[in-house]
Amino acid sequence: MLENTIAAVGPLDEPAMTAARQLQARLTKPAGSLGVLEELSVRLAGLAGGCPPPVPDRAAVAIFAGDHGVHAQRVTPWPQEVTGQMVGNFLAGGAVVNTFARQAGASVTVIDVGVAGPLPVADPVDDVDAPDSFGPAMPRLVSAPVRRGTRDMTVTAAMTRQEARAAVEVGIGIAGDLVDAGAGILLTGDMGIANTTPAAALIAAFTGVDAVEATGRGTGVDDPTYQHKIEVVRAALRRHDPDPEDPLGVLAAVGGLEHAALAGFVLGAAARRVPVLLDGVIAVSAALAAAAFAPDSVAAMVAGHRSAEPGATVALRRLGLTPLIDLGLRLGEGTGALLALPVVTGAVRVLHEVATFDSAGVAEK
Amino acid sequence: MLENTIAAVGPLDEPAMTAARQLQARLTKPAGSLGVLEELSVRLAGLAGGCPPPVPDRAAVAIFAGDHGVHAQRVTPWPQEVTGQMVGNFLAGGAVVNTFARQAGASVTVIDVGVAGPLPVADPVDDVDAPDSFGPAMPRLVSAPVRRGTRDMTVTAAMTRQEARAAVEVGIGIAGDLVDAGAGILLTGDMGIANTTPAAALIAAFTGVDAVEATGRGTGVDDPTYQHKIEVVRAALRRHDPDPEDPLGVLAAVGGLEHAALAGFVLGAAARRVPVLLDGVIAVSAALAAAAFAPDSVAAMVAGHRSAEPGATVALRRLGLTPLIDLGLRLGEGTGALLALPVVTGAVRVLHEVATFDSAGVAEK
Numbered sequence: 001m002l003e004n005t006i007a008a009v010g011p012l013d014e015p016a017m018t019a020a021r022q023l024q025a026r027l028t029k030p031a032g033s034l035g036v037l038e039e040l041s042v043r044l045a046g047l048a049g050g051c052p053p054p055v056p057d058r059a060a061v062a063i064f065a066g067d068h069g070v071h072a073q074r075v076t077p078w079p080q081e082v083t084g085q086m087v088g089n090f091l092a093g094g095a096v097v098n099t100f101a102r103q104a105g106a107s108v109t110v111i112d113v114g115v116a117g118p119l120p121v122a123d124p125v126d127d128v129d130a131p132d133s134f135g136p137a138m139p140r141l142v143s144a145p146v147r148r149g150t151r152d153m154t155v156t157a158a159m160t161r162q163e164a165r166a167a168v169e170v171g172i173g174i175a176g177d178l179v180d181a182g183a184g185i186l187l188t189g190d191m192g193i194a195n196t197t198p199a200a201a202l203i204a205a206f207t208g209v210d211a212v213e214a215t216g217r218g219t220g221v222d223d224p225t226y227q228h229k230i231e232v233v234r235a236a237l238r239r240h241d242p243d244p245e246d247p248l249g250v251l252a253a254v255g256g257l258e259h260a261a262l263a264g265f266v267l268g269a270a271a272r273r274v275p276v277l278l279d280g281v282i283a284v285s286a287a288l289a290a291a292a293f294a295p296d297s298v299a300a301m302v303a304g305h306r307s308a309e310p311g312a313t314v315a316l317r318r319l320g321l322t323p324l325i326d327l328g329l330r331l332g333e334g335t336g337a338l339l340a341l342p343v344v345t346g347a348v349r350v351l352h353e354v355a356t357f358d359s360a361g362v363a364e365k
Numbered sequence: 366m367l368e369n370t371i372a373a374v375g376p377l378d379e380p381a382m383t384a385a386r387q388l389q390a391r392l393t394k395p396a397g398s399l400g401v402l403e404e405l406s407v408r409l410a411g412l413a414g415g416c417p418p419p420v421p422d423r424a425a426v427a428i429f430a431g432d433h434g435v436h437a438q439r440v441t442p443w444p445q446e447v448t449g450q451m452v453g454n455f456l457a458g459g460a461v462v463n464t465f466a467r468q469a470g471a472s473v474t475v476i477d478v479g480v481a482g483p484l485p486v487a488d489p490v491d492d493v494d495a496p497d498s499f500g501p502a503m504p505r506l507v508s509a510p511v512r513r514g515t516r517d518m519t520v521t522a523a524m525t526r527q528e529a530r531a532a533v534e535v536g537i538g539i540a541g542d543l544v545d546a547g548a549g550i551l552l553t554g555d556m557g558i559a560n561t562t563p564a565a566a567l568i569a570a571f572t573g574v575d576a577v578e579a580t581g582r583g584t585g586v587d588d589p590t591y592q593h594k595i596e597v598v599r600a601a602l603r604r605h606d607p608d609p610e611d612p613l614g615v616l617a618a619v620g621g622l623e624h625a626a627l628a629g630f631v632l633g634a635a636a637r638r639v640p641v642l643l644d645g646v647i648a649v650s651a652a653l654a655a656a657a658f659a660p661d662s663v664a665a666m667v668a669g670h671r672s673a674e675p676g677a678t679v680a681l682r683r684l685g686l687t688p689l690i691d692l693g694l695r696l697g698e699g700t701g702a703l704l705a706l707p708v709v710t711g712a713v714r715v716l717h718e719v720a721t722f723d724s725a726g727v728a729e730k
Contacts, residue, residue, distance in 0.1 A: 028454055029461055030584035034700075035673060035693025077730035085727040089393055094720030096394055100711050102718075120726070219395035219730070308400060325690065327708070328400025335399075342707045343692070346465050353467075355459030361485070362450040365442035365584070 001169045002264070002293075008271035009294040012046030016053075020045035023052070026356040036324070037347035040302065044348055047273050047300055052351035056185035056275055059106035059341055060178040061097065061334040062265055063090060063189030064171065066257035067116035067149030069158060070236070071194040075229045076218060080149075081117045083193045088120035090191070090333075091139050097189060097333035098139065104341050106187065108139035108334075109178070113170050114257035116149035144170045146257055150198070153236040153254045158198065164252040167260035174261070175268025175276075185344065186269045186276045187304070188283040189334025190258050194218075196309060199285035200233045201254035203311040205242045206288035207318045210234075216281065216309035218330075247292035255289070262286035267293055270300035277344060279337040280307035280330065284315035291319060302344055305329055305336030366534045367629070367658075373636035374659040377411030381418075385410035388417070391721040401689070402712035405667065409713055412638050412665055417716035421550035421640055424471035424706055425543040426462065426699040427630055428455060428554030429536065431622035432481035432514030434523060435601070436559040440594045441583060445514075446482045448558045453485035455556070455698075456504050462554060462698035463504065469706050471552065473504035473699075474543070478535050479622035481514035509535045511622055515563070518601040518619050523563065529617040532625035533632070540633025540641075550709065551634045551641045552669070553648040554699025555623050559583075561674060564650035565598045566619035568676040570607045571653035572683045575599075581646065581674035583695075612657035620654070627651035632658055635665035642709060644702040645672035645694065649680035656684060667709055670694055670701030 020042040025031055032038060045051040065087050071080050089095045090110050093102075101108045112119060119141070146166045150158035159167070175186055196218035204214040211234040217226050240253035251260045263286040269276035270290070278287055278301055290297045303321035306312060308330040316323060324340040357364050385407040390396055397403060410416040430452050436445050454460045455475050458467075466473045477484060484506070511531045515523035524532070540551055561583035569579040576599040582591050605618035616625045628651040634641035635655070643652055643666055655662045668686035671678060673695040681688060689705040722729050 027461075028451070028459065029696050032585060033694065033696035034461065035695065037692060037694070079728050079730075082728050085725070086393070089720055089725045089727055092720070092725065094393065094718075094725050096392075096399065096715055096719050099714050099718045103707060103711055103714060220397060324692065325708075327402060327689065329398065329402070330400065331394050331398040339708055339711060342468060343690075343704055346468055346704060349464050349468060350461055353459075353464045354461050355454055355457070360450070360454045360457065360459050362454055363444050363447050365444075 001172055002165060005172050005267050005271045006294045009267065009296045011296050012043065012299045013049040016049050016051050017042050017046040019051035020351065023351055027354045028357055028360050028362050040344065040347040041351050044275055047275060049273065053348055054184055055348050055352060056345055058182045059104060059185045059187060060183035061101055061106050061108050061187040061189045061338065062174050063110045063191055063334055064113050064258035064261040065110060065191040066114035067192060068194040068198060068256055069150045069152035070154060070197050070232065072152050073154055073232045075197045075232055076194050076221060078193045078219060080193050083191055084115050084117040084119050086191050087115060091141055093138060095333060096331060096335050100335055100338035104338050106338060109142060110139055111142045111174055111261065112145055113167055113261045114145050114147055114149055150256055154232055157240065157253050158255055159252045161248055161252045164248050164255065164260050167257045168264035171261035171264025172268040175265045179272045179274050186274060187334050187337040188262050188265060188276065188279045190262065190282040190332050192256055192258050195256050195258060195282055197229060197232060198254055198256040198259055199281050200311050201236050202250060202259060202285040202288060203315050204233060204237055205250045205254060206244050206292060207314055209314050211237060214311040214314055216311055244292060247289045251289055259286045263289035266290035266301065267297055270294065270297035275302050276300050277302045277304045277337040277340060279304055279334050280332050281309035281312040282332055284312050287319055288315055304340035366537060367530060370537050370632050370636045371659045374632065374661045376661050377408065377664045378414040381414050381416050382407050382411040384416035385716065388716055392719045393722055393725050393727050405712040406716050409640055412640060414638065418713055419549055420713050420717060421710055423547045424469060424550045424552060425548035426466055426471050426473050426552040426554045426703065427539050428475045428556055428699055429478050429623035429626040430475060430556040431479035432557060433559040433563060433621055434515045434517035435519060435562050435597060437517050438519055438597045440562045440597055441559050441586060443558045443584060445558050448556055449480050449482040449484050451556050452480060456506055458503060460698060461696060461700050465700055465703035469703050471703060474507060475504055476507045476539055477510055478532055478626045479510050479512055479514055515621055519597055522605065522618050523620055524617045526613055526617045529613050529620065529625050532622045533629035536626035536629025537633040540630045544637045544639050551639060552699050552702040553627055553630060553641065553644045555627065555647040555697050557621055557623050560621050560623060560647055562594060562598060563619055563621040563624055564646050565676050566601050567615060567624060567650040567653060568680050569598065569602055570615045570619060571609050571657060572679055574679050576602060579676040579679055581676055609657060612654045616654055624651045628654035631655035631666065632662055635659065635662035640667050641665050642667045642669045642702040642705060644669055644699050645697050646674035646677040647697055649677050652684055653680050669705035
């Protein structure tokens with residue numbers, strides 16, 4: 001499944017991009033006056049292989065949730081059971097991601113890819129492509145645990161290669177299911193207490209920067225915890241010395257289950273030529289893995305926002321992506337991606353709806 | 366009317382802001398993790414005078430349209446009749462602002478405050494608070510011309526003080542009508558070929574920067590036209606030497622009818638304690654006038670985006686506002702404000718909808 005997905009990822013379609021540039025020039029506005037939105041519309045035409053590309057409606061947020069053995073190293077003051085409690089909050093509709101998803105008309109699917117503790121809800125579903133999958137319906141839970149949390153990466157590999165592959169394939173499967181159900185755009189979400197620690201390790205491993213550049217304060221840890229967190233990331237990298245040319249090996253050594261699943265989710269979107277809107281530092285660390293698996297997958301990625309985590313900026317620079325929004329968010333869950341969604345939708349709707357100079361009877365300069 | 370409106374503008378309510386900060390701290394997310402959105406929610410509570418502040422729904426874009434005598438100085442390659450033609454395009458729903466308004470569920474009201482040529486439409490309305498005023502209904506035209514375009518500010522004052530006052534009061538009236546009709550947030554829009562030239566003159570007059578810092582390329586003029594445009598702005602400022610302590614005098618000397626109306630629109634929103642989401646360089650030049658009339662009016666202003674026009678950044682800095690979005694837009698019409706609207710709405714909805722640690726049974730650190 002992973003190899004077939006990688007093989008299905010291809011480059012942008014140049015004729016469609018040329019057609020989008022030509023259409024932009026005929027619309028009733030000064031050339032270039034929509035700035036980044038014009039470039040984005042051209043790239044999405046290239047991804048779809050036609051102009052105009054489909055409006056990215058029926059947006060679907062997938063929140064991959066997992067726990068982390070490295071939590072034992074005290075890299076965060078939050079107890080590990082908060083991961084499962086927040087999954088309950090997502091399913092009850094009480095988290096920020098739910099508010100933003102309701103506002104944007106996006107569906108929310110929570111995927112338990114490896115929460116350690118018990119989940120406070122009773123009815124997981126495994127059919128994400130039911131007819132009522134989109135819009136204001138309640139969030140759904142998909143139970144797909146690969147293992148009940150990773151191992152402590154400072155002691156041993158976080159996962160086996162087989163577990164990492166299984167998590168990646170969970171993400172690929174979810175992406176495919178959501179696209180089959182009609183999603184025009186996929187949004188990354190994540191939940192996992194301590195998950196900025198493996199994200200920092202992934203970013204350092206894939207980009208080669210030092211742990212100090214890749215590591216941030218996550219939920220807002222104090223100075224001693226922050227210094228300790230950097231040392232934990234450094235120790236894990238020293239122990240495993242992961243090879244950035246071997247993304248499955250990197251994920252297994254220092255990743256998280258949700259990071260691996262998100263890498264697959266991004267690959268799955270790219271393989272289906274559907275845009276994937278990246279949230280914050282967890283998403284972009286996973287996107288580095290996706291890019292290592294299939295460099296052309298970057299063509300499907302849209303950076304939703306610039307997380308306050310410094311590692312996010314390191315990763316975005318390596319991916320060559322400029323985020324749409326920069327508001328100092330550091331919450332995760334998919335919140336930054338959801339705030340950026342109207343920009344993406346608007347960029348494409350312009351190609352569908354705006355009158356041309358000819359059709360509107362507006363003079364040109 | 367102007368004096369009464371100025372008198373009604375007051376400062377933010379501190380107890381409401383304290384209540385909003387305390388509520389933010391109890392919501393199920395790390396403290397501060399929503400970055401700018403948290404600060405914004407606190408300010409909007411202070412504006413409303415209560416916590417949570419009302420959700421800014423029933424958003425209303427007001428596009429003030431006018432023509433400019435300084436067009437005769439060849440500051441733009443676009444013919445003047447495009448102003449009226451674009452009004453027709455707005456009313457037919459074919460412009461970018463219409464696409465973004467439909468997407469955001471915002472109403473669009475076009476106000477002819479001084480278009481020079483004939484308008485290509487037949488049925489202006491003057492009742493903007495009809496029951497169907499919001500949502501996907503077609504845009505409406507309000508006919509309120511103060512004069513059929515300004516005079517050439519390089520030759521004489523653009524308007525008389527009486528005309529400037531009348532235009533300001535058109536804007537105050539529209540803001541009041543839209544709030545009466547239920548608008549929870551007002552968005553600024555503008556249309557007027559050559560209107561970045563008076564905007565630059567206003568920004569230079571109110572902030573004291575040189576014409577070269579306040580003047581941009583507008584729709585994208587070439588180098589010779591750009592140099593000439595700077596000289597035109599400089600010549601107008603030299604001729605009139607407007608006093609920044611006399612905003613009506615500044616507007617009359619070097620403003621535009623839509624700029625004056627937008628200054629009133631901002632004042633009207635502030636007087637009603639309803640947030641006003643500013644679009645680009647035309648809006649922020651008018652906002653400087655509003656701030657000169659009533660310094661506390663800044664409390665009601667939310668900067669939607671950072672226009673590519675350099676003068677916009679000069680004005681935002683003076684106003685002390687940080688824009689929500691920075692995507693290189695330079696279209697006007699209200700497009701940048703509309704793209705930022707979901708950020709504002711989301712910031713407030715968080716206060717209404719997100720569960721607290723207690724209510725959701727989520728542990729704290």
